[in-house]
Amino acid sequence: MTRLDAAIAGIGATEFSKDSGRSELRLAAEAVLAALDDAGLSPAEVDGLVTFTQDANQEIAVAREVGIGDLSFFSRVDYGGGAACATVAHAAMAVTTGAARAVVCYRAFNERSGRRFGRPDAGLAGQQSSQGMEMSWHVPYGLVTPAAWVAMFARRYLHAYGATSEDLGRVAVAMRRHAATNPAAWFHGRPITLADHQASRWIAEPLRLLDCCQESDGAVALVVTTAGRARDLRRTPAVVTAAAQGSGAGQMMMTSYYRDDMTGLPEMSVVGRQLWETSGLTPADIQTAILYDHFTPFVLTQLEELGFCGRGEAAAYVRDGGIELGGRLPVNPHGGQLGEAYIHGMNGIAEAVRQLRGTAANQVDGVRNVLVTAGTGVPTSGLILSGVSD
DSSP: OOOOOOEEEEEEEOOOBSOOOSOHHHHHHHHHHHHHHHHTOOGGGOOEEEEETTOSSOHHHHHHHHTOOOOSEEEEEOSGGGGHHHHHHHHHHHHHHTSOSEEEEEEEEETTTSOOTTSOOGGGGGOSSHHHHHHTTTGGGTOOSHHHHHHHHHHHHHHHHOOOHHHHHHHHHHHHHHHHTOTTSTTTTOOOOHHHHHHSOEEETTEEGGGBOOOOEEEEEEEEEOHHHHHTSSSOOEEEEEEEEEOOTTOOSSOOTTSSOSSSOHHHHHHHHHHHHHHOOOGGGOSEEEOOOSBHHHHHHHHHHTTSSOTTOHHHHHHTTTTSTTSSSOBOTTOHHHHTOOSTTHHHHHHHHHHHHTOOTTOOTTOOEEEEEOOSSSSEEEEEEEOOOO
8 A cells, every 4th residue: 555645743622621612613723723833834834624524614614714725625534433533544645645735634513512422313314315224223213322322232242252341341440540640631630440430320231321432522633744844843743654444344334233243343454454554563563552432342342453452352451451551552541532532533643643742641651653543333544653763
C-alpha cells in the first residue's frame, strides 16, 4: 500500500462538559482556532476541512466563522464514531496528493445538553433508507439504543469465552483511574472501584451504567499537513505512519447479528491488517493504544482483533493489568470516552499526539508508536501515529 506523506501538526479542543452553554458551531470554531494556534498556522493557510457526516456544522460555515478563505478539499465520513480516524486518513491523502496543503479535521457537538445519542429512537425503523430497513428487524422488538445493540454481542462474547461482568468492570476501572489524574477529564479526581462498577444499575444486561461511555458537550480539531512542512511548524508533529478504513462481511450498523460468529469485530480486523501491512510494524512495536471505548466489551474484542492477545484471551489480559499504566499495553492514558469525554473518538487522537510529544497528563515512557482506533460495531478506521525520526 502507498505510504502517506502526512502528519498531525496541531491539536485543539474546548473544555469537556455536560452543558457547554453555546452553539455547536461556536464549539467547532473554538477548537479549530485552538488547533491552528497550536500548529502556528493562520486560518488563511487552511485549504481543506474534514468532518463526520453526523456533524451539524457545515464546512463552509466553519470556514466563515474562523476566517478560512478558499477551500480546495472538503470531505465527510459516515458511520458515526467509525469516522474518527478516517477524517485524518482523508486529510492525509489530500495533503499527500497535493489536493490541499493544510487540512483541519473537526468534530463538535452538544451531545449531552442537545441531542443525546443514547436515547431510544423508535423512528430509526421508519427511515426510507437501507439503514431503516436494517433497523426494522430490531427496533420494533425493543432493540432501540446503542447499549442494547452492544449488549447482544456482549452476552454472546461472555458465554463463548467464560468472561464475566467483573472483567468488563476492570476495563471501566482502568479508564476511570487514568481519567482521575488527567485535569482535562470530566472524571478528573473521581476514580471508581470494581465494587462501584458492580453496584451500578443495569442498562441492558450484561451492560451496567459504568460499562457505557459518557455523553459530552465539546469539540476537538486536528491540523494535518505534509510531514516535511509539519517539521517546520510550532510543535513536534505526529507522523501518520498508517491509516485505514474497514468494513467486514455481513456488516450492519451495530447489529451485525447474522454473521456466523457474533463474538468478534471483523471490521477492526480489516483495519488492523492494513495498519500492520502498511507500517511494517507489529503489536510489539506499539507502546500505548487509544482504543475506542464507547462500551467496555468492545475494548476486549479490539485487543483480540488487533493481535495484542489471542481470541478469548482479552479478559485474562485485563485481569493481569495489561491495559493499566505500567502494563503491557497502556490503553487510553487520558481516560478514554469512559473517563475523559465522548467526542466521537477525536479526543483520543489528540491524546495520541500528546503522547508522542511527551506532553500527556499520564505520559507513557518511551512512546514511539501509538495505535488509535475509531468506533466499533460499525464500519471503522484506525491510525498508527509515530514520532519524528532523527
